[in-house]
Amino acid sequence: MNENLHRLRCFGCGARIAGADAQPDFRCAQCGELFEVEYPGWSERHGHDRPNPGALKWLWRDRRASLEPADQSGVWRFRELLPILDSLDNAITLREGNTPLYHLPRAAKALGISQLFAKHQGMNPTGSFKDTGMTAAISVARERGFEWVACASTGNTSASMAAYAARAGLRSLVLIPEGKIAWGKLSQAMDYGAVTCQLPVDFDGCLRLLTEVVRQAPIYLLNSVNPYRLEGQKTPAFEIAEAFEWDVPAHIVVPGGNLGNSSALGKGFRELHELGMIARLPRISVIQAAGANPLVRSLAETNGAALEPVQAHTRATAIRIGNPASWRKAVRVIQETGGRCLDVSEAEISIAKAEIGAEGLGCEPASAVTLAGLKKLRAQGFVAPEDSVVLVLTGHTLKDAGYTIDFHRGTLLTEEETGGSGSEIAAEMAALRRNAVAVDATASAVLAAMKGKVG
Numbered sequence: 001m002n003e004n005l006h007r008l009r010c011f012g013c014g015a016r017i018a019g020a021d022a023q024p025d026f027r028c029a030q031c032g033e034l035f036e037v038e039y040p041g042w043s044e045r046h047g048h049d050r051p052n053p054g055a056l057k058w059l060w061r062d063r064r065a066s067l068e069p070a071d072q073s074g075v076w077r078f079r080e081l082l083p084i085l086d087s088l089d090n091a092i093t094l095r096e097g098n099t100p101l102y103h104l105p106r107a108a109k110a111l112g113i114s115q116l117f118a119k120h121q122g123m124n125p126t127g128s129f130k131d132t133g134m135t136a137a138i139s140v141a142r143e144r145g146f147e148w149v150a151c152a153s154t155g156n157t158s159a160s161m162a163a164y165a166a167r168a169g170l171r172s173l174v175l176i177p178e179g180k181i182a183w184g185k186l187s188q189a190m191d192y193g194a195v196t197c198q199l200p201v202d203f204d205g206c207l208r209l210l211t212e213v214v215r216q217a218p219i220y221l222l223n224s225v226n227p228y229r230l231e232g233q234k235t236p237a238f239e240i241a242e243a244f245e246w247d248v249p250a251h252i253v254v255p256g257g258n259l260g261n262s263s264a265l266g267k268g269f270r271e272l273h274e275l276g277m278i279a280r281l282p283r284i285s286v287i288q289a290a291g292a293n294p295l296v297r298s299l300a301e302t303n304g305a306a307l308e309p310v311q312a313h314t315r316a317t318a319i320r321i322g323n324p325a326s327w328r329k330a331v332r333v334i335q336e337t338g339g340r341c342l343d344v345s346e347a348e349i350s351i352a353k354a355e356i357g358a359e360g361l362g363c364e365p366a367s368a369v370t371l372a373g374l375k376k377l378r379a380q381g382f383v384a385p386e387d388s389v390v391l392v393l394t395g396h397t398l399k400d401a402g403y404t405i406d407f408h409r410g411t412l413l414t415e416e417e418t419g420g421s422g423s424e425i426a427a428e429m430a431a432l433r434r435n436a437v438a439v440d441a442t443a444s445a446v447l448a449a450m451k452g453k454v455g
C-alpha cells in the first residue's frame with residue numbers, strides 16, 4: 001500500500017495507524033471505534049502531495065474520453081483523491097460510477113421546487129451504489145494478497161462483492177439473513193460464484209458473526225466498516241459537484257441503513273471543500289424506514305451522542321438494519337452539513353417508489369425513502385422552492401421486482417399500513433397502481449384495456 005500517502009485515523013480516539021496494521025474487523029484496538037482514511041500530505045497548504053484543484057477538474061473530465069479501463073471508471077477517474085493503491089494496475093474495475101443524474105420533472109412540480117434530480121446509483125454494473133466502494137476495497141484486498149473476501153449483507157453488498165471478487169480471481173463468502181433479501185440480489189451472489197450462507201438471524205446478527213469468523217481465518221472483511229469501501233463510495237460526491245460545475249446542490253437526500261453511504265458522501269464533499277474545490281457543503285439529510293430508525297431516535301433523544309439498537313422491520317429489506325455500524329460518522333455528516341434525519345412509513349415508501357417508477361426511472365424500495373423523506377422536508381419548510389435537490393437512488397428497480405408487483409397488484413401492504421380502503425393513502429396508491437390485466441386475444445379486448453375497460 002502507498003503508506004506515504006494514506007493512513008487510518010480512528011473516528012473515536014483519533015489514534016493513527018498504517019493501513020496494513022488494521023485489525024481484521026477494522027475496529028480500533030484502543031477504543032473499538034471505526035477508522036477513516038486520511039491523507040496527511042493534503043493538510044499542508046503548499047505540501048508536495050496537495051492536489052491542485054484547477055488541474056484536477058480538467059484532468060478528471062478529460063479522462064472520460066480515454067480508453068483506459070481505470071480512466072473509464074467513475075471511481076478511479078478521481079484517483080488523485082483516493083491514493084490507496086501501490087499501483088493502479090491492481091485496480092479491479094467493472095467501469096463503475098459515472099452514473100446518470102436525471103431530472104425529475106413531475107415530482108419537482110408536485111413538490112413545488114424547480115430543480116429536483118436523481119443521482120441513479122442503481123445504474124452501476126451490479127445495480128447498486130455498492131460497486132463504487134467495492135472496486136476500491138477489493139483492489140486493496142488483492143494488493144494485500146488475500147485469497148478470501150467476505151461480507152454480511154441485506155443483498156446488494158453481497159451481489160457487488162461476489163462480482164468484483166470473481167473479476168479479481170478471489171473467493172467470496174456471503175452471510176445473509178434467511179428469507180429477508182430480495183431474490184434478484186440472492187441470484188447475483190450465486191451467479192458470480194460466492195459461497196452463500198443463509199442464516200436464521202437478521203443482518204445485524206450476520207455482521208456480528210462474520211466479525212468472529214474473520215478473527216479466526218485470513219479473510220478480508222468487505223462490509224462498510226472497511227474504510228476503503230467508503231473511499232470509493234465518496235466519489236459520487238465528486239460526480240455531483242462536477243455535474244453542478246463545481247457548485248453544489250443545496251440538499252442531498254440519501255437513505256440510511258448501516259450508514260456507510262451517508263458517511264462516505266459527507267467525506268467526499270468535506271474533502272472537496274477542504275481542498276478548495278467547492279465553496280460550500282450541501283446539506284445532507286438521511287432518511288430511514290420508520291421500522292428501522294435507530295439514527296432518527298438517536299438524534300431525537302440524545303442529539304446523536306448515543307445509539308440504542310432497534311429490532312428492525314421494513315419491506316425495504318436493503319435497509320432492514322437495527323444496529324448501524326457507521327452511525328457516529330453519519331451523525332457528524334448530518335450535523336456539520338446542517339441536514340436532517342427523519343423516517344417514513346411503509347405506505348409512504350411504496351407511493352414514492354411508484355412515483356419514481358412513473359418518471360421512467362424506477363428504483364428499489366430502500367432508494368424511494370429519499371423522495372418520501374423529501375416530501376416531509378418540503379412540508380417542514382426545510383427545503384425552499386428555489387433549492388436544488390439531489391436524491392441518491394441507491395438500487396435498481398429490478399433488484400426487487402417482487403415488491404413492485406405486489407404494489408401494483410394491491411397486495412403489498414396491510415389495511416393497518418394503508419389506513420383502510422377509504423383512506424387518503426389508499427386512494428393515492430390506487431391512482432398509481434398499474435396492474436397487469438388478463439385480456440382475450442382480440443384487438444377489441446386490447447383496445448378496451450387501453451381505455452381501462454377490461455372484463
Ligand code: F0G
Nearest residue numbers: 153154156157257258259260261394395
Ligand atoms: N439502499 C440500498 C439499495 C442498500 O442496499 C443499502 C444498504 C442502503 C440503501 C443503505 O446504505 O447501509 O450505507 O446506509 N445495503 C447494505 C447491503 C447494508 O448489505 O447491501 P447504508
